[in-house]
Amino acid sequence: MESRAMSDPPDEFEWIARGLAPLAEGAPEAFGLTDDAAAIPSRPGFDLIISKDAIVEGVHFLRRDPPDLVARKLLRVNLSDLAAKGAEPYGYFLAVAWPANYGWPERESFARGLAEDQAEFSLKLFGGDTVSTPGPFTASLTILGWTGSGRMVRRAGARVGDLILVSGTIGDGRLGLMAAKGSRVIKSYRQAAWLADRYRLPRPRLGLIDALREHAHAAADVSDGLIADAAKLAAASGVGIEIDLDRLPLSKPAAAWLAGAASPVEARIELATGGDDYEIVCAAAPENAPALLAAAEAAGIALAPIGVATEASGVRVFVDGLEVEVGQAGYVHH
């Protein structure tokens, strides 16, 4: 952990010692955050799986979201990548750029959120950097996990004829963002609160790690929207994907919203193109699907078959047996 900014607040060094060093306790890799770098010992027979995601205030979370929830979302967004790859969480590096209005209380809240989720997901902080910024709160997290050698679940492994499945429910992230922004589109206060919580605090599907490693050909996490992420999986695998939107797994609040929508087809597309679900989309051979579903069920996670991999390219989307057009916006979520 280094503090080298010209305009850092005067307590940056103290903040690392008091706020962050406790997050590295018990991790010999981190040298108590008093060194320039961490040292990860080799683990023969294993690959180190590394992913890095960044978040910006006002872009990836709302300006008034509590810092502890922001910290937990940042960790969970990265853990979601590990889950999709079939990787066991190990540790992480953190870079934070604090705006001037992030004083001790906000920083302590941020560290509390990290501590809470470190305990929940068995992770340690290994290092990083804290700097100041004249702009919005910005942070990036580099997460490390383990798989057996060559066992990372790839995006590129889907084969023609594979079933396409998705975990949990789809569209809650998008509806949750609307609810968190105070939109009245969700009538029930209770449901709006549930959805906003889904947006603010994703549930990374780490329970699927073994199931995916054992039974899936390919997987990715659903961060940009189901259709966009399925399209990336299709492109990486060199297959096409057909998705039946009638089989989209929906939460009760999402189903209630859908039931009241003026255009049910457009509403389904909206759910399937919304981001921030942090579910897993995966491909499995039909003969492996029963074992995959059983393993997921044993982990308490629902997996819904929503489509198939084909010899075409790109994603084709169907509702009521008819193909529907999903614009460019469906492929890259803005």
Added chain:
Amino acid sequence: MESRAMSDPPDEFEWIARGLAPLAEGAPEAFGLTDDAAAIPSRPGFDLIISKDAIVEGVHFLRRDPPDLVARKLLRVNLSDLAAKGAEPYGYFLAVAWPANYGWPERESFARGLAEDQAEFSLKLFGGDTVSTPGPFTASLTILGWTGSGRMVRRAGARVGDLILVSGTIGDGRLGLMAAKGSRVIKSYRQAAWLADRYRLPRPRLGLIDALREHAHAAADVSDGLIADAAKLAAASGVGIEIDLDRLPLSKPAAAWLAGAASPVEARIELATGGDDYEIVCAAAPENAPALLAAAEAAGIALAPIGVATEASGVRVFVDGLEVEVGQAGYVHH
């Protein structure tokens, strides 16, 4: 590489494919940047050394600095950490938050800078994230290197009686920042340009890797200022450090500035507390110093003995044999 921001520009996916994927060519770890994560195979007998540093426009570089130089500085600041640890560069992860005014030309310039230094320092891009920001350009880089198992050069290894040495010249980063900002404090145009270049484009001391691993007890890079970084090394090692500022190695432009300074003592302290030098401060047993100096010289890098490690704690600074007071500002550089 993921693009998941609500307000990303429409070409983020294309930017990754066109601008960044070429930087991952030849690195099987990166899967062509088409996956959620990279996979680093185990390398028995070696530790993976990881460091992460962030930069913010207007804080760590100047608003009008060319994007290719910003990219190279970001890489080099991280490489400097590897050099201090005795680690061979391997690869890196990058998170970039683009402001709206970073169009294709600025992004291409940024990627060009990365490509140039990747070639110079034998590195590949393994993954990361690109997002948009309403604030200043912000980026973080996570760098990976290798040492033999347990062979990372620590901050914590200095012993009482060790010589303290520093590479290259000290204070050019601070004078260079002033010159880059257009200060007339450096009279010679040529010297001002040389110093500004030192500020914008650090020279990570990777040539010292073998020398440090073989002959040094402890090392750190000089990013926050020589005295601040020596103080961290002293604290981590549980020793005190005495520094003789008369032995501060100076460049010709810094020596010229010092010769014209109203207060030579204060000027020396200013050079020793300025940041952005990206030299190496290290500790070595007196009996190992000749071999360390010879190995550094063989690598074309000067190492100057500037002090000793003592049984006290903290850093004491001397000029003309008299102790001088260095304020809190000397220990954490703002």
